[in-house]
Amino acid sequence: MTEPTPTPDNASTYAPWEQFRRPYVRDLAYVLACPNVLTKWLNLAPPQNTAAITVHSASFWQAQFDSYLTRLQELDTTLDYQQLTRYLLTRPSPNRLGFHFEGLLSFWLTDGYAHGLHPYEIIASNVQLYQGKQTIGELDLVLYNHHHKLTEHWELAIKFFMGSAPFAPENWVGINSNDNLQRKMVHMQTKQFCTLWIDTKDHGRVKIDKRYAVIKGRFFLPINHNDFVYPDWLAISFPMHRWYDRQDTANLAALDLATLRPAHYVEWFTKRDFYDDPQQPLLWSQSELPMSGLYFDHDKPLVIYPEQEVLVEAKR
Numbered sequence: 001m002t003e004p005t006p007t008p009d010n011a012s013t014y015a016p017w018e019q020f021r022r023p024y025v026r027d028l029a030y031v032l033a034c035p036n037v038l039t040k041w042l043n044l045a046p047p048q049n050t051a052a053i054t055v056h057s058a059s060f061w062q063a064q065f066d067s068y069l070t071r072l073q074e075l076d077t078t079l080d081y082q083q084l085t086r087y088l089l090t091r092p093s094p095n096r097l098g099f100h101f102e103g104l105l106s107f108w109l110t111d112g113y114a115h116g117l118h119p120y121e122i123i124a125s126n127v128q129l130y131q132g133k134q135t136i137g138e139l140d141l142v143l144y145n146h147h148h149k150l151t152e153h154w155e156l157a158i159k160f161f162m163g164s165a166p167f168a169p170e171n172w173v174g175i176n177s178n179d180n181l182q183r184k185m186v187h188m189q190t191k192q193f194c195t196l197w198i199d200t201k202d203h204g205r206v207k208i209d210k211r212y213a214v215i216k217g218r219f220f221l222p223i224n225h226n227d228f229v230y231p232d233w234l235a236i237s238f239p240m241h242r243w244y245d246r247q248d249t250a251n252l253a254a255l256d257l258a259t260l261r262p263a264h265y266v267e268w269f270t271k272r273d274f275y276d277d278p279q280q281p282l283l284w285s286q287s288e289l290p291m292s293g294l295y296f297d298h299d300k301p302l303v304i305y306p307e308q309e310v311l312v313e314a315k316r
């Protein structure tokens with residue numbers, strides 16, 4: 001039986017991470033099971049001599065999740081969970097979403113390699129790039145692929161973008177309206193992916209053989225856009241939800257504001273049920289509009305945001 005194509009209204013149906021009860025295990029499962037947003041790399045940067053950039057397929061990430069599933073179940077049911085929590089909470093800035101994403105992937109890479117569940121060995125991380133004495137950036141992860149005998153550079157990004165027509169990469173914009181998918185890809189291509197050789201602490205000077213952009217997260221479609229067609233670069237199994245214009249009183253009126261709960265910071269990854277408190281007072285009255293941000297309508301994530309800012313950014 002062929003599985004139906006996920007849509008914003010049934011995205012939660014295709015959420016294998018929801019089977020886990022411990023929050024950080026659920027986050028880790030999300031990071032593995034969520035596909036890369038891209039089905040292929042789009043060359044959006046000005047013409048220049050840059051190396052080829054690759055993205056992992058959705059089937060690759062599904063295979064990693066399947067291979068690691070038994071280990072996820074162990075982390076969810078045994079004291080091994082402490083290994084995961086200690087690892088994440090002792091990393092720099094664990095409360096920032098990007099650092100949390102990197103920490104989760106780094107734990108999987110380290111733990112999975114130690115258990116023989118994948119061939120990727122971390123040989124360097126957060127490699128500083130210099131121009132003279134000035135730091136100009138860093139590389140997220142440099143791995144050795146023991147299966148293919150290649151040194152790989154993985155550059156990571158976790159993005160929660162709202163889309164607007166015509167849904168090109170520049171039309172997917174973040175809560176910070178200066179951030180969009182095209183800008184992130186251009187930055188990766190012209191900054192981090194230009195490096196050929198790096199110096200490592202334990203492995204000396206190594207040459208990068210292959211480059212992967214790992215871009216995950218959630219996308220949000222406008223609530224009044226029901227004829228969305230996936231562009232060929234966007235993975236159809238990527239988590240897709242809805243966003244509401246804060247001034248759209250008609251569609252907002254269809255929401256039950258009495259049960260709409262604002263998300264805590266880490267819930268951009270996965271929902272924490274222990275934050276659900278029916279006795280918690282509303283942060284707004286029925287006659288007022290919720291502030292911009294991520295919310296849960298029961299278990300379904302949604303974003304409320306001023307449409308004006310998104311549309312202005314999308315037209316630039």
